[in-house]
Amino acid sequence: MDSGESVIEAAGVRRSYGGGSGGGFEAVRGVSFEVARGELFALLGTNGAGKTSTVELLEGLARPSGGMVRVLGRDPYAERARVRPRIGVMLQEGGFPAELTVGETARMWAGCVNGARPVDEALAMVGLAARRGVRTKQLSGGERRRLDLGLALLGRPEVLFLDEPTTGLDAEGRRDTWELVRELRADGTTVLLTTHYLEEAEALADRLAIMRDGRIVATGTPAEVAGGRPARIAFGLPDGWSPGDLPVKWREEYGYEEQEGRVVLHTDRMQERLTALLRWAADNDVRLERLDAREASLEEAFLAIVDGGVRS
Template sequence: MNIDEREHVIEVTDLRRVYGGGFEAVRGVTFRVDRGEIFALLGTNGAGKTSTVELLEGLAVPAGGRVRVLGHDPYTERAAVRPRTGVMLQEGGFPSELTVTETARMWAGCVSGARPPLEVLDMVGLAGKAGVRVKQLSGGERRRLDLALALLGDPEVLFLDEPTTGLDAEGRRDTWELVRALRDAGTTVLLTTHYLEEAEDLADRLAILHEGRIAATGTPAAVTASQPSRISFELPEGYFLGDLPPLGELGVTEHQVDGRTVRLRTRRLQQAATRLLVWAETTGVELRRLDVRSASLEEAFLGIAREASRDSVEVKEYAA
């Protein structure tokens, strides 16, 4: 690769995209992706993920703002960008009568310096299907073929739009391992996914899009840590919420009581859990069905989306 280690491989500044009728799908998006990084772009349906990625891929002209991939405008300088990138669209279209190998060979003829087709088929676990016609592949196998074609040119930058849709659990894990290996070899990956576990497991950093704007950015761990942790348990008979240590001292931000079940949210998980357990030990009671855990990325995602819906706040950047 001939990219400087310090260079931002993808730079997006105040990016905008407007469709016919004046609908603004992307409204001033700004972020950057470093060399050898997996960056996840998250958001609900209609948040602007695919609209943003298509601008990065050079498939359309921005209505405003600036985008650079490998230091070039991906639309006006397509010849300088396209040979160095790989693209896996949300949904690919293949000639149904061709075999898997024939499809890969056909695509390799359109790629400069293509890897051997059988090599990329083996990378994605399709070597055993090399002689099978595309129309006979399952949905998950077609996604694997999509990925294989995106890898034919040994890309410096890889765009993955919902790469594991339709894959079973094993196929999803295998794809994650492959994406990590590509990242470790120096490939820069921009990923969109509806599977938050996928983003949490794979991404070095992420951005959450909401209604065409970025609501939050940061590492998955930092974004998750921005939300309260949770503790739930059953109160013993004869005990009530007021018998617990003062909730304020536990850092509780909200609580809920459903019969004997108590659910607490706290930003001081270790302190709160310790105080509760010491109280239970001192009191001589058992906190049944005790469940203590940090917030998940899904909870953080939903919480950030709710906050963004309530008011137009500045982008929240969460440091590691």
Template sequence: MDDVVIEVDGLRRSYGEFEAVRGVSLRIQRGELFALLGTNGAGKTTTIEVLEGLQPASSGLVRVLGLDPVRDRTALRPRTGVMLQHGGFTGSLTVRETVEIWRSLTVRPHTVAEVLELVDLVDRMDVAVEQLSGGEGRRLELALAVLGRPEVLFLDEPTTGMDPASRRRTWDVVRELQKGGTTVLLTTHYLEEAEVLADRVAIMRGGHVVATGAPEDVVRTLPARITFRLPSTGLPPELPHATRSVQGDRVTYESRQLQADLTRLLDWANAADIRLAALSARPATLEDVFLGIAADHDLTDQRPEREVAR
């Protein structure tokens, strides 16, 4: 337990009669990047706000670095960094002035040049905040979140509004922080982001965690997919590890052993001198899992979490 930096056990958070978070339990290790995923209204933002100390838990145990985020906020705040979905800056101040103000309130801060170099904003330090692009503004918010060299960093939708190049630059920054020992809790709607960055993910729906594990293990719960146009010769063969379906002129196999099934299919096509038009073969993605959970209308409040083991 010495390496558990974030501990959540049976967390519930209610607003009047509405229960936004319904018994969430998590353990996040030191130096881990953990992605909390879910559709709008799933409860992920409420969960992270409780961990940040911005809201109290209605019930359950919540500890960050062994401390209660609300009761021990004064002791905990200098050791954490927070990047909210929406920051609040004074637009007439320059980037440099904004960082200098935050530095005056921060324990053990980076220099202005160091933190702006980290997020690639050195050449914008004398520009008014209101003149920054949306992506630049998000990078400034990231700079302020890491200004105090946090042990735990909360990132709530950090790359919203960024172009692809800025997003990947932000990924690099997060990786460097993690290499330095920072524990990162990330929420994002960009599932590729979670798949690339996260050591583990948890997917929420209806206030519950319904799947958790390493991204590749969560993805492995779904079959790979082989698709192509229906050949003029008729139906292709059954495959030993796959189920076949045909919709119009489209053939789809859902395969549990992609390499073996694809090899068998191509051997059949080559032997029969058949060209499989529009052939595609790909493993499942985190997006497939996410969309499947989001579309699962039969999910009940009592449905247990699915732990995915390595």
């Protein structure tokens, strides 16, 4: 990845719908970020956070109400004819002619793309080679998503926009798609991904941003965003013991709560706290039940940010 070259840029981007005296609804409110060549950047948020509205501006499907967007150094809306041949777009839901076969649909799409890769190659990349002769109306939801991806790859894109790419896929299909995306990134493709699957973002993204109410409220690597939340140590106590038997200073210094019959400590110094807990258990001959110690997950950070108004 050449971190010195940004191929996707958004600066103070705004997007409004409607108008009139009320000014309409502002779905994107001053969003700024950059994506370097060869990087995979994930844009996260709940429904209505503004992810798709932002990505559509980058894809050149609409003009921003304010601010600036650039893809490969150009305005994707005003210079669409120069940008579009160099990008691939996988929308949340594609529309296919119901009576055409998978192969016919891909050939039709390839006819609109300069320097298209062979149709059979594109279909094989997404695991649809054996379904080439099947009408698109007979495809499952997951197969339709894979066809969407295959069509987005026909033009050998330098920049690939993936909007919820694995929705409707089973676990195997999701893992296969992840592996394909990793291969594309390894070959130098820049990827902008939106997803509701936090595990997907954690597995694939070099960096990510979390949106809430049309704004970016957290950004960084998955580890950096998750690291903004405390680690968690949970354990059960045997019969005859209660949380009140724990050292008084733990409640004062650590703070803990009870959840589903277990004591839960939240801490920014997990190793130190876990060592103290194990030493206390050994000194008092207490067997800790269902002991679980883990760093904060991206899911925990995400939920805290979008539900609790946390900004990081």
